[in-house]
Amino acid sequence: NAGVTQTPKFRILKIGQSMTLQCTQDMNHNYMYWYRQDPGMGLKLIYYSVGAGITDKGEVPNGYNVSRSTTEDFPLRLELAAPSQTSVYFCASSYSLAGGARTGELFFGEGSRLTVL
Amino acid sequence: DAKTTQPPSMDCAEGRAANLPCNHSTISGNEYVYWYRQIHSQGPQYIIHGLKNNETNEMASLIITEDRKSSTLILPHATLRDTAVYYCIVSVANNLFFGTGTRLTVIP
Numbered sequence: 001n002a003g004v005t006q007t008p009k010f011r012i013l014k015i016g017q018s019m020t021l022q023c024t025q026d027m028n029h030n031y032m033y034w035y036r037q038d039p040g041m042g043l044k045l046i047y048y049s050v051g052a053g054i055t056d057k058g059e060v061p062n063g064y065n066v067s068r069s070t071t072e073d074f075p076l077r078l079e080l081a082a083p084s085q086t087s088v089y090f091c092a093s094s095y096s097l098a099g100g101a102r103t104g105e106l107f108f109g110e111g112s113r114l115t116v117l
Numbered sequence: 118d119a120k121t122t123q124p125p126s127m128d129c130a131e132g133r134a135a136n137l138p139c140n141h142s143t144i145s146g147n148e149y150v151y152w153y154r155q156i157h158s159q160g161p162q163y164i165i166h167g168l169k170n171n172e173t174n175e176m177a178s179l180i181i182t183e184d185r186k187s188s189t190l191i192l193p194h195a196t197l198r199d200t201a202v203y204y205c206i207v208s209v210a211n212n213l214f215f216g217t218g219t220r221l222t223v224i225p
Contacts, residue, residue: 004160035215037215040217041217042204042214042215042216042217042218043161043215044215045213088158090160090161092160105163105166106153106161106163106213107163108159108160108161108162109160110159110160111158111159111160113158
């Protein structure tokens with residue numbers, strides 16, 4: 001049981017390049033999330049998904065896209081990388097809705113550290 | 118956007134109880150209080166959550182005041198491995214707002 005797995009762990013991009021951060025979970029969780037964390041700051045929600053085929057925007061969605069074709073996978077796409085997207089990206093999943101009563105516990109991956117130069 | 122207020126840093130002697138306060142004066146009646154921690158730059162780790170009643174699990178205890186405007190996370194016997202940033206979060210539908218948290222340093 002690997003939990004939440006993110007790849008790559010580190011990546012350097014040039015301005016204007018595109019890439020996809022991969023996230024997969026093996027806990028059969030319906031809910032999945034992408035957060036970003038800038039240095040010295042808390043986490044901010046980019047996108048989330050409540051199930052396969054359903055996604056919605058979080059606080060800071062601009063410059064990103066997501067898709068959810070399976071329960072297990074929730075990739076995050078950066079289309080035109082900008083220096084402002086230099087951050088650590090965390091994928092998370094939960095059994096029930098984050099913040100809810102019934103075990104809305106988030107399980108996080110180890111993060112993907114992205115630098116845009 | 119932060120709905121909680123936490124001290125930026127605290128120290129605690131190893132073996133002592135660590136009491137981490139959190140103010141959430143605008144909390145709504147159906148919003149939960151969650152605590153997570155982040156060790157180094159790893160992904161945050163769930164600790165505990167509660168609505169009204171005090172809660173305890175194998176990691177910590179959560180004390181919520183009767184008016185629910187503040188809470189305290191208690192680590193009963195802090196160890197060096199408890200050194201981390203602790204986030205107090207009031208839940209909002211589909212999201213947990215992570216502020217900047219409290220950096221707890223456990224001192225030998």
